Structures are given as C-alpha cells and as structure tokens.
Amino acid sequence: MISLRGLTKEFPGGVRAVDALDLDIGDGEFFALLGPSGCGKTTLLRTIAGLETPTSGTVAIGGADVTRLPPGRRDVAMVFQDYALFPHMDVTANIAYPLRIRKVPRARREEKAAETAARLSLTELLARRPGQLSGGQQQRVALARAIACHPKVFLFDEPLSNLDARLRLEARTFLKRLQRELAVTTVFVTHDQGEALALADRIAVMSAGRITQLGTPAEVFRRPATTFVAGFIGSTPMNLLPGTAEGGRLHVAGAVLPLPSEVPDGPVVYGLRPEYADLSPSPPPFGDGDAFSGKVAVVENLGTAHLVTLECGDHLVQAVAPEGEEPALGALAWVVPRPGRALIYRDDALLTAA
Amino acid sequence: MTDARRAVGVIMRATFLAAVLGFFSLPLLWLASAPFDAHPTITASVPSLTLANFRSLLDNPYVLSSLRNSVIQAAASAALVVVLAALAAYALSRVRVPGRDALLYVLLLLSSVVTGTAAMVPLFELATRLNLIDTHLGVVLTLSGGLLPAAIFILKDFMDATPTSYEESARVFGASPLQILGHIVIPLVRPGLATIAVWAVANVWGSFLQPFILLRDPDKAPGSVILYTLYTEGGSPRLDLISTFSLLYSLPVVVMYVFVSRRYGFRFHGGIKR
Numbered sequence A: 001m002i003s004l005r006g007l008t009k010e011f012p013g014g015v016r017a018v019d020a021l022d023l024d025i026g027d028g029e030f031f032a033l034l035g036p037s038g039c040g041k042t043t044l045l046r047t048i049a050g051l052e053t054p055t056s057g058t059v060a061i062g063g064a065d066v067t068r069l070p071p072g073r074r075d076v077a078m079v080f081q082d083y084a085l086f087p088h089m090d091v092t093a094n095i096a097y098p099l100r101i102r103k104v105p106r107a108r109r110e111e112k113a114a115e116t117a118a119r120l121s122l123t124e125l126l127a128r129r130p131g132q133l134s135g136g137q138q139q140r141v142a143l144a145r146a147i148a149c150h151p152k153v154f155l156f157d158e159p160l161s162n163l164d165a166r167l168r169l170e171a172r173t174f175l176k177r178l179q180r181e182l183a184v185t186t187v188f189v190t191h192d193q194g195e196a197l198a199l200a201d202r203i204a205v206m207s208a209g210r211i212t213q214l215g216t217p218a219e220v221f222r223r224p225a226t227t228f229v230a231g232f233i234g235s236t237p238m239n240l241l242p243g244t245a246e247g248g249r250l251h252v253a254g255a256v257l258p259l260p261s262e263v264p265d266g267p268v269v270y271g272l273r274p275e276y277a278d279l280s281p282s283p284p285p286f287g288d289g290d291a292f293s294g295k296v297a298v299v300e301n302l303g304t305a306h307l308v309t310l311e312c313g314d315h316l317v318q319a320v321a322p323e324g325e326e327p328a329l330g331a332l333a334w335v336v337p338r339p340g341r342a343l344i345y346r347d348d349a350l351l352t353a354a
Numbered sequence B: 001m002t003d004a005r006r007a008v009g010v011i012m013r014a015t016f017l018a019a020v021l022g023f024f025s026l027p028l029l030w031l032a033s034a035p036f037d038a039h040p041t042i043t044a045s046v047p048s049l050t051l052a053n054f055r056s057l058l059d060n061p062y063v064l065s066s067l068r069n070s071v072i073q074a075a076a077s078a079a080l081v082v083v084l085a086a087l088a089a090y091a092l093s094r095v096r097v098p099g100r101d102a103l104l105y106v107l108l109l110l111s112s113v114v115t116g117t118a119a120m121v122p123l124f125e126l127a128t129r130l131n132l133i134d135t136h137l138g139v140v141l142t143l144s145g146g147l148l149p150a151a152i153f154i155l156k157d158f159m160d161a162t163p164t165s166y167e168e169s170a171r172v173f174g175a176s177p178l179q180i181l182g183h184i185v186i187p188l189v190r191p192g193l194a195t196i197a198v199w200a201v202a203n204v205w206g207s208f209l210q211p212f213i214l215l216r217d218p219d220k221a222p223g224s225v226i227l228y229t230l231y232t233e234g235g236s237p238r239l240d241l242i243s244t245f246s247l248l249y250s251l252p253v254v255v256m257y258v259f260v261s262r263r264y265g266f267r268f269h270g271g272i273k274r
C-alpha cells in the first residue's frame, strides 16, 4: 500500500533526518513510527504526505509512484501535532474544509460534516470556534476533518501527545476502534512506546533516520533487536548489564547464570525486564550464583506493584515485586531471572534468549 | 517631610502633564471651534456660533469635487497597496530567497526617497513620459509605490507570526496557493490588512506634494491641495474657510479609524494547541 524505497531526506546543513529507508506498509494497517525525539519521525511522515521533497528515493501509495506529486494529489489526510484547526472557521467549516476544496456544494458538505461530527460526538460543538474547545475536543475535530475527506491514508503526527494522561488513554482506545471501523491505512508517529504497543499492528522503531527494528508489538517487546530498542520499549526500563560468557556460563553483576551453548565466550550485554524477574527475600535453593543478590536501594510504587532497585556491586538491578511483597529499604534481597526471558546481546545485536 | 515632598512631586507632575496636554489640545480645540466662529483668528476662543462658514465653503466650486478626488485616490491607493503588499509579503514570508531581508531593508530605505521631495523631478519626468500627468492613476501609482515597502515589511511580520501548519494542513487537503491565501492566510492576517489599509488611506489623504505637482487641473485635485487655495485675492488666509474645510477634511479619517478598529480590531482565535 505504502512503499518507501531508499528514501533519504537531507536538510540544508547536512542533517540526514531520514537515511536510505525502505519500508512497506500494508493495506488497512495501523502502523506506528516510534523513536526518540529528533530521530526523523515527523520528517518521514511529512515526506509521505508530500510536504517535504525527498533528497533521493521514492514514495509509492497504492502502487502508484507519488514522489513528485504535490500533497493535495496523494489522497492522504494528515493530523498535525498542533492540530492546525483553522481558528477563524467554526467546527462545521473546519470539518467541511476538505470537501470545500473538492467543490462539494455547501448543503451537501455541511450535511457530511454533521454526520462525521456525530460519529465523533461533536454535534453540540458544531457552531464553536477552535479557540472555544478543550484539547480533547480539538483533537477529535482534527480527526473528523481528516475522516471527512475519505482518504486512502491517514497520517497522524503525535495525535495524543497534547492530551493529559487520563484523556490520552481514552483517546487511544477511541482511535483504535475508529481505525478498525474505517479500515484505512494509518501511519502514526509517537515517541511514547506504550502508545505504539497499544495501538499499532506493526511498529517501526527508528533512531537517527533509520529503522532499527520492524515488527509486531509482541515481537518488538519480547525480542528487541538491539540494546537501543530494548532500552526504549517497555514501561519500566530493561536491565542492561555488561557480562562475560565463559564456558557456557555467564558472569554478570556478581551472579553466575546458565547460558545456552551456542553463545561463544566473550563480552556480552545481559538484558532482563524487571517484570520478568522475581524478587525473593532468601537465596534460591540451588546455589547463590543463579540470582543477583544485593541491598534494596530504592522502592518505587507502580500502583499494582513495586519497582525495586538492588545494588549488586557496581551495578543496579531492577525487579518488579507484586503488591504487598515489597522488601524493606536496605534489606538483602535476591533477583531471580525467569528462564528463557533474558536476552543476550553482543556487539549490540541480539544473540539469543537465556 | 516625606509627605510634603511627595505632594510637591505630584503637583509638579500634574503641572507638567497639564502643560503638555494643553500644548497638544489647543490646535484641536481651535479646529473644533473655529469653523463655527463668524470671525476666527489664530487663537482659540469661545465662538459666536454660526454655520455660515460651512455655507460659504460649499460655495467654492472645488470643495466637494476635491473631497471626491481624495476618496478616489485614497481608496485606489489603499486597495493597490493592500493587494500587492499581501501577495509580496506572503511570498517573502514563506519562500526562502537568499538576501531576502537585505532586499526588504533596502526597499524600505529607498521608499522614503522614492516619493520624497528629492525624487519629485524624476517622478514628474516619468509621469510626463507615461502620460500620467493630470490623472488619478499617476497620483495613485506614485503614492502606492512609496507606501508599498513599509506595507510589505509590516505585513510580512504578521505573516511570519502565523504558524505554517495551517497552510500545510490546507495543502494536504489539496488547496491551491491562491485558495490557501484566500481561505487561510488573509482571514488570519486581517487585522494586519486593516492596519495597512487605514495607514495607506491616512497617508494618501494627507499627502500634498505629489498631487500638487502631478495634477494641473483643479478638478482633479484632492482636498489637501484645495486647502491651500483658500486664500483671499490679497494673499491672506481665509481662516474661516480653512478651519471649516480642515474639520470637514479630517472627519472621514477619524470615522474610518473608529470603524476599522471596531470591526477588525486585533483579534486572534487560537486553534493551535501549544
């Protein structure tokens, strides 16, 4: 549906915001571009929209090469991060604007605007100006305006980032349901990994203008391809500890752990999600070496659980303790990794799970 | 002690302000009272009320036509300045041209020369060759040319201040550049356009030298020129007529200021979430 080939955007001054990027997005897919600030997500989205001309490479939408087409002829609708609702038009005129450009008669387009507004529960607000709406309402008007023109592709630039935390969750569910119903190919940009995991059918994790990993939320969460992705994805940051593989055993942060036989000796990075580690107040029965032991340095309340930080020698190891089982500050505790849940990286590439 | 000093300070300040106020309000007072005075002098005094001055002013055959000429020249210049400045400012604000700012500053600098006294001879020469002497068009073009750089400069500021995401949003929906200008940019910078229009009208309304030189025929002369013909045969000013005409001539501009600031006062509705 959307195919990008060797897409490069270099800004004057030499910043490569998008760097030789290849990507295929399927029909009706809800696709997330995820990455830290400045990695080129917005630039990529704007290049798909046609607001930026690529330095090299091609953009195809629905099988047709649109690289040289102006934005208005690509049949895409974009929701900007600041929504960009026209301040001098009321909600009806805003929603109907794409139809006005297409010369739809006034009565017909107002009817259409009212229909779309009703779908997004905006009926009471039709006569208001954008300045008289709350952030959440503005966001829905911006969505309605994009929906009203029945595009082939939706492009959303951080559509939820201007909402407060509570509203963001509601809007997220709403957006997902809406996209399911409309079944329109959607590319959305976010720097919030939780949002990407929750909404997307597939995620592209970007860094420095390139795609570091492409996969379903489950794939990206379970098997992050690099330590960068590993550190970026997940509501609590993954433990990433330097270690050494030696004769089928892994020495890391004072613990000696079993290792799959295929890992050759040498330095590795050991990754373990705090959620995939169990905290115990006593050493595990089969020998001290199979767990990280240390003093409890920090206990953070996560609501239904606690994030506990242990000082294991020079390293900090985090684990999640269930409600009511959190250890006291300063107590000795052991972090036992669940088998098969830890990830072994060498030269910043995933080797295997352990 | 300190109380006394403060009181002295207050009195001094009030006296000073009163003097300044008097200095600026006396001419206005004169303008308000002299037209109704049967025998005005150059001092402001309580008039012996009469409307006779208005009647004798209207006896002058050029007075009414000069007002009409002023309206024609001011409206045409303002329209020309607003349209051209809006287009130029939009382009200059949105397109990255090398040396853009330098160009604007040079134009601004030259604009005071172009319509200034120094350029009157070449301008007259130019108008003669183009057959623009004794036409409204000649006056309109000359005055507009002088006003444009400053108008572009001011409007570009207004356009720079409106976020580009409105226009990009419209572009994605397929709007053409002229549609974007008409639907989005002009409504958003309307306070700026109103400012420019009022400023252009006021400028043309008060301009004397250019119409005086470019127009021979008193039938085409604007009010500012006719005002200078209100003398007796002996060469002394007819204060009764001058004051009456001055009042009549300044009223439309005052009314326009009030109307425009009511109608298009500086408003901005938001709609960009920050």
Ligand SMILES: Nc1ncnc2c1ncn2[C@@H]1O[C@H](COP(=O)(O)OP(=O)(O)OP(=O)(O)O)[C@@H](O)[C@H]1O
Residues within 6 Å of the ligand: A011, A012, A013, A015, A016, A017, A035, A036, A037, A038, A039, A040, A041, A042, A043, A044, A191
């Ligand atoms: N018009 C521009 N001119 C020059 N450099 C630019 C321009 N726009 C973006 N850049 C640069 O390109 C890089 C990518 O920017 P981009 O806006 O795509 O990042 P992003 O991933 O959307 O970040 P954020 O999450 O902060 O929005 C940045 O280094 C930025 O400084």
Ligand SMILES: [Mg+2]
Residues within 6 Å of the ligand: A041, A042, A043
């Ligand atoms: Mg961005």
